[in-house]
Amino acid sequence: MVDKSLIRNFSIIAHIDHGKSTLADRILELTETVSSREMFDQYLDNMDLERERGITIKAHAVRVIYNCNLDGNQYIFNLIDTPGHVDFSYEVSRSLAACEGALLVVDATQGIQAQTLANVYLAFANNLEIIPVINKIDLKSARPDEVAEELGIFLEIDKNRILSVSAKTGEGVEEILDRIVIDIPPPGGEFDRHLQALIFDSEYDSYRGIVVFIRVVNGVIETGMKIKFMAENTVTTVEEVGILNPKMIKRDSLIAGEVGYIITGIKEIGNVTVGDTVTNAKEPADK
Structure with missing residues (x-):
């Protein structure tokens, strides 16, 4: 039987084009859920309309296995993908209801945007543990320190707890996986109760x-x-x-x-x- 203490259920939430789907790709690749040879851009976006518009529309749930170097345990991550576009906030809310935590992805060149705020409020409403991630630090126009400052003020947390990554190159992504293990609680519930x-x-x-x-x-x-x-x-x-x-x-x-x-x-x-x-x-x- 699955050890519930080793399960982590989470979503990735972000404003459109802040790199949510690219980060999902890197997580699939880093955990060897999908090999580099099989990988194509935005693997989770497999609907025709999604690929045409370049945004995630449909929520998808993918199970990945993470061998954590911190404690030697093998964790089950259920990544529940969410739409990043403002038109699909209802789909975001129903996906978050299935999670205990969320990665909040913010573009290092743009900072907090309107949909960032909306997604955070949805996450708060579902009592989720939020792991803030500043993405696209590989870009010349990136300003990670400035964005970390504003994000720390908005979330009322120490800016040093905010991760800085490049989903495109993979820089910093493994640290996200360790933080998922540490910060996001395992799911509640009991297997011997009514379904x-x-x-x-x-x-x-x-x-x-x-x-x-x-x-x-x-x-x-x-x-x-x-x-x-x-x-x-x-x-x-x-x-x-x-x-x-x-x-x-x-x-x-x-x-x-x-x-x-x-x-x-x-x-x-x-x-x-x-x-x-x-x-x-x-x-x-x-x-």
């Missing part, structure tokens, strides 16, 4: 129906289980459970604290509501 799983996203697959992305809050969800979508009062059976690494990998089950997907054969997108709770139909949770 409660938060739906933070979904997508339609023409062959298999709706793929539902979940964060298990309490209990266990497993293949063959009869489940209930509480808001829609829909009862169905789990046909497949798995994780994204970043491709779908089948598992027998997911336990409290884990992030992954389920497929139930539901074909109508209206039967799945983001923000809804999935529970065991035979032994439902209270909410």
